[in-house]
Amino acid sequence: MSFSTSEENYLKAIFKIAERKGVPVSTNAIAKELHTSAASVTDMLQKLAEKQLVQYRKYRGVELTSDGKEVATQLIRKHRLWESFLVEKLGFSWDEVHDIAEQLEHIDSPLLVNRLDAFLDFPKFDPHGDPIPDRNGKFTLRSQIPLHQLSSGEVGIVIAVQNHEKGYLTLLDELDIQIGTSIRLIETFDFDNSLKIEVSDSREHLISDHISKNIYVRKV
Amino acid sequence: MSFSTSEENYLKAIFKIAERKGVPVSTNAIAKELHTSAASVTDMLQKLAEKQLVQYRKYRGVELTSDGKEVATQLIRKHRLWESFLVEKLGFSWDEVHDIAEQLEHIDSPLLVNRLDAFLDFPKFDPHGDPIPDRNGKFTLRSQIPLHQLSSGEVGIVIAVQNHEKGYLTLLDELDIQIGTSIRLIETFDFDNSLKIEVSDSREHLISDHISKNIYVRKV
DNA sequence: AAGAATATTTAGATTTACCTAAAAAAAAAT
DNA sequence: ATTTTTTTTTAGGTAAATCTAAATATTCTT
Structure with a gap:
């Protein structure tokens, strides 16, 4: 199954907020993260719930299902691998890569991601020090x-x-x-x-x- | 100025058909190239004409303006550079790269394109033998x-x-x-x-x- | 525990990019 | 030079993703 750029951005936002603040994740927190209106978020949450990517209870917030987590993790993997590529291979500095990686993370080709991973020698951390999930979605943890x-x-x-x-x-x-x-x-x-x-x-x-x-x- | 993926695809299609069959380019030819309906093409041509990217005369077909050509050329440049990257650096074969490059060509970052170009050592031709326009849009011609x-x-x-x-x-x-x-x-x-x-x-x-x-x- | 403040959802629109069916124009055939 | 066929446009509609304003639910405050 494959998802729109917008759906992917919502899943990633929910994942990141849940990491910082725990679950459930509120509508407003998502709206703020994505610079969009609360009404738009509600619409999308209902859609993601129908697709079984989130567990959603009206007025109570939202939580990713395991399917939703899988999608979010793969996005984060792609984002961080592309950032590593931009810095390591193309000579960008760490403050220039985020916006470009934000686009590249939506490229849909599992083979490409894994080839890129190999080309970079399977890095464990990106240029900002964040862990890069492996192809199975496992993060390397570090005591920070x-x-x-x-x-x-x-x-x-x-x-x-x-x-x-x-x-x-x-x-x-x-x-x-x-x-x-x-x-x-x-x-x-x-x-x-x-x-x-x-x-x-x-x-x-x-x-x-x-x-x-x-x-x-x-x-x- | 920046354009939607769809607008970009139309401009590229018009450029390619014009190369093969000359101008003006017909509505039906574009519809066939993009696997869409003639009605959709007409809609988009009117939109592109408003943006001064094409010169459009009802029932008479369409031709790119110099702005339109510029956009199309940069897209072709990106497409062919990414194909070269996929083959030269990531070990893909020439029959695997088209669809991935079709996505990558819409990534919007002139700096990225030029860094990629340098990383690949300014290739003049892509893995299919097609010329890669340089940053000014100039193609290297070859007697074929x-x-x-x-x-x-x-x-x-x-x-x-x-x-x-x-x-x-x-x-x-x-x-x-x-x-x-x-x-x-x-x-x-x-x-x-x-x-x-x-x-x-x-x-x-x-x-x-x-x-x-x-x-x-x-x-x- | 009631009222005020905040958060969330619903209702109703808008824009983009597409579609089918019908109408109109251009091109081809007789 | 009509008629037929093909091409193109117009008209009217749909789905995705957004918006603002209004309604409703929840939480906070006193």
């Missing part, structure tokens, strides 16, 4: 914590960022923060949750809660 | 003649095939005919325009007019 959960003095290596907006990633570039960068937490200000950090044993920055909460590190 | 225009005894090198249907290409594979294969014309039967040929100085075949007319060679 949000930057602000480090204690003062502790050092972490950046392994993922959860916000892929171009502006956010460009900002990180200016702070010299990339996947693999080491960051030492100097001090936390409870007042506004801002953090003083030291990047790569050299530059010190004061960063807002808004910036730090999307950076994930592995303690070293 | 249809196989049946060889005289008896003459030898040609296959440089292009004009039909990209999977079944046709698979048939050519079985005859050991690929880009670069040398073919000697032994004899032409005027009765049904079938040809007796010798492939790669070894195998002899009798091929129908239907097969031969899509094979283009360069005399040696």
